Amino acid sequence: MSDQGVAVPHVSVDCHVTNGWTVVEANDEIDIAFAPLVRAAVVRLLAEGRRHFVLDLCGAPFLDSMGLGMIVAVTKRIRTQHGSLRIACDDERLLHVFALGGLRPVYSFHDSVEKAVAQPPGGEGLADWPRVRH
Structure with missing residues (x-):
């Protein structure tokens, strides 16, 4: 199953579903320019009813404080929808x-x-996020 991503010229956020998880591929520098595109993709997918996400950073060459802020922001939104988030x-x-x-x-x-x-x-939702994992 594949979804249309959010895009600007030469940059896109691709999404697909695997084993119940919505995988959001962030394959560019996660910075002031690209972080809002990732956030917009997650917000759109939440509005479509998706709740369980994997943020794929395996192809991302760079992550800055804007990227971290975006990840915290989408985590909070996912949490309000009783969802879960894993990071690859x-x-x-x-x-x-x-x-x-x-x-x-x-x-x-x-x-x-x-x-x-x-x-x-499963039951690893974000209800008690942020919790320290062991």
Whole structure:
């Protein structure tokens, strides 16, 4: 199943559904220019009734504070809809940005989209987010 993404010239946010998860592919620099496109895609998908998301950062070469702010903002929106969020990211530089922002322990990180969607959405919603994961 595939969805039409949000796009501007030469940049897009692609989305598809796998095993009950809506995968949002963020394959560009997650910065002041691209972060609003990712946010708009998630907001649109929430309005369509989607609740369980995987944010795919495996193809993202860069993440800055605007990107982190966008991820926190979409997490809050997903939480209000009783949804869940996993992050697929295998880049230690990007994971370090989450650590510097104090967000590494409060998200569910997976090395790949395949690992993030391996189990269908369950009871790991965001009702008590931000909680520290062990």
